[in-house]
Amino acid sequence: MERTYVMVKPDGVQRGIIGEVISRIERRGLKVVAMRMNTMSLDSAKKHYAEHAQKPFFNSLISFITSGPSVSMVVEGKNAISVMRAVNGATNPVNAATGSIRGDLALDTGRNIVHASDSPESATREITIHFKESEITGYTRADEACIYEN
C-alpha cells in the first residue's frame, strides 16, 4: 500500500466542494487515514512548494495557498500516488481529462482545486511537512475485501 499527501486548496474550500473531492477519493476505493483543516503557514507552504522557488508564479502560489483554509489529507491505497494524480487530472485544467476533478470542476492552472504528491519521494517529504506520524491512523475499511482482489 502507498500513502500520498492530498490537499483541497483554498479555492476548493471557498467553492464548497471539499465533500465532492473527498467523495471522489473515497468512491475510488482510496482510504483517508489522516485529515485536517487549517490555514497553511508560510513556512510549510514554502517547504511544500520548494521545487518551484525559482518559478515566476512562486510568490502568487505561496500567497494563494496561505490565503485561507485548506484541507490536508493522507490518502492510502494500492498505487495511491499515481491513482490520486489521475483522480486530480493534469495541472492545467484545460488539459485535464473529463472525469478528473480538474477536468470537471476547474478552468485555470492557478485555481486547480487540489494537490497530490507526484512521486514516492514527494509523498514522504510532503506527509512529513504536514503531519506527525502520530496523527496518521491505521484502520481497515469495511469494504476493502470488495475493493482488492487479494
Ligand code: IDP
Ligand atoms: P501539480 O499541482 O499538478 O503537481 P506543479 O507543476 O507541481 O503541478 O505546480 C504546483 C502548483 O503551482 C499547480 O498545481 C498550480 O496551482 C501552480 N502552478 C503551476 N504552474 C503554474 C503556472 O504556470 N501559473 C500559475 N500557477 C501555476
Ligand code: MG
Ligand atoms: Mg506538483
